[in-house]
Amino acid sequence: xxxxxxxxxxxxxxxxxxxxxxTIALFVISIVMLATMPKDMSTISGNEGMxxxxxxxxxxxxxxxxxxxxxxxxGNIGILVWYVKRSTKPxxxxxxxxxxxxxxxxxxxxxxxxxxxxxxxx
Numbered sequence: 001x002x003x004x005x006x007x008x009x010x011x012x013x014x015x016x017x018x019x020x021x022x023t024i025a026l027f028v029i030s031i032v033m034l035a036t037m038p039k040d041m042s043t044i045s046g047n048e049g050m051x052x053x054x055x056x057x058x059x060x061x062x063x064x065x066x067x068x069x070x071x072x073x074x075g076n077i078g079i080l081v082w083y084v085k086r087s088t089k090p091x092x093x094x095x096x097x098x099x100x101x102x103x104x105x106x107x108x109x110x111x112x113x114x115x116x117x118x119x120x121x122x
Contacts, residue, residue, distance in 0.1 A: 026072070
């Protein structure tokens with residue numbers, strides 16, 4: 001099954017938006033949880049909501065918020081490095097793609113290099 005370029009583009013945009021939304025949600029939850037954390041752990045009242053639950057159970061907070069946030073961060077850094085490497089590769093061009101000026105310039109450079117090599121060999 002071959003996916004068209006238009007479908008790939010839409011899928012890429014959707015995944016990018018999902019990644020941003022998930023990252024922002026995890027950041028907001030962790031910031032709210034840490035900002036409302038009381039100094040004394042015994043003063044945390046019952047399980048009134050998700051934030052209080054995370055405050056009472058830091059292991060659950062670590063597994064469900066912190067670790068996925070770091071995985072998203074490392075994944076995004078890996079994708080960024082891959083994209084930069086892919087986009088900075090020199091592209092091969094054929095002689096047919098060059099303009100007449102570029103062909104003439106290339107010809108002159110090759111002639112200079114050949115003359116320099118002949119002088120060095122003598």
